[in-house]
Amino acid sequence: MPARVEETLRAVPAAPGSTTAQVSAExxxxxxxxxxxxxxxxxxxxxxxxxxxAGRAVRLASGALSGVAxxxxxxxxxxxxxxFPEAAALDAISAAGPVVLLLNAGILARYDPSLSxxxxxxxxxxxxxxxxxxxxVWLLVPWHDAEAVPRLDDAAVPIFGPQWLxxxxxxxxxxxxxxxxxxx
Numbered sequence: 795m796p797a798r799v800e801e802t803l804r805a806v807p808a809a810p811g812s813t814t815a816q817v818s819a820e821x822x823x824x825x826x827x828x829x830x831x832x833x834x835x836x837x838x839x840x841x842x843x844x845x846x847x848a849g850r851a852v853r854l855a856s857g858a859l860s861g862v863a864x865x866x867x868x869x870x871x872x873x874x875x876x877x878f879p880e881a882a883a884l885d886a887i888s889a890a891g892p893v894v895l896l897l898n899a900g901i902l903a904r905y906d907p908s909l910s911x912x913x914x915x916x917x918x919x920x921x922x923x924x925x926x927x928x929x930x931v932w933l934l935v936p937w938h939d940a941e942a943v944p945r946l947d948d949a950a951v952p953i954f955g956p957q958w959l960x961x962x963x964x965x966x967x968x969x970x971x972x973x974x975x976x977x978x
Contacts, residue, residue, distance in 0.1 A: 799823065799841055834880035846881035849898030854878070865905040896933045903947035912952055 803822050817825070823839045834844045842854075852859075852870070855877040859870060871884035896902075902911055915931045922929045935951055937944040944951045 799839065834878075836877055836879075838877075842878060842881070844880045846878055848874075848882040848884045851878045851881035852884070852898065852901050859901070859905070867902070867906070867911055870901065870905060896931065899933055899935065900946050903945075903949040907949055909946070909949050909952060916952070 800819050800822065803826050806826075819839060823835050823841060826841060827833045827835050830841075832844055833841050834846075835841055846854075851874050855874045858873045858877050859865060865873070867884075874881065874884055902909060912933065918926070919929060919931050933951065935944040935946060943953060
């Protein structure tokens with residue numbers, strides 16, 4: 795258990811007539827998660843919000859992804875889910891319906907240097923019928939030069955024809971504000 799988590803939880807005043815001095819770290823985290831109702835604990839006894847954003851879960855679980863030359867997207871999802879069992883699912887393709895928005899996709903380039911997953915998604919969308927689970931895929935790539943081809947970890951993002959759009963900074967700022975407020 796991270797020392798900071800235990801230190802923070804032990805600093806919370808106990809109910810009158812009770813003490814947490816004899817409570818194990820595991821029991822302390824379990825009580826905190828139950829009391830919070832919106833929190834979950836990792837197997838390593840780290841406390842995190844239920845439904846943790848998938849992109850943030852990937853970043854926080856990056857240690858579980860290192861040491862392997864190449865991982866499939868399914869293996870990445872499996873490792874992240876093992877670390878954060880109650881985080882948002884990484885399998886956005888099956889859960890998102892007809893439109894998928896991929897954010898924080900740099901991890902794709904790390905474990906799929908040729909970005910073949912993007913090629914596969916493009917092919918699926920190109921040939922998708924009305925009953926297909928995914929008919930549109932958007933990939934948001936923060937990129938500073940609207941004239942240059944966007945890159946993910948030095949891998950060029952495959953673009954065919956007029957398939958990209960530069961988003962103005964004011965739109966991004968408004969969108970981020972709405973997300974932070976829980977509106978979007």
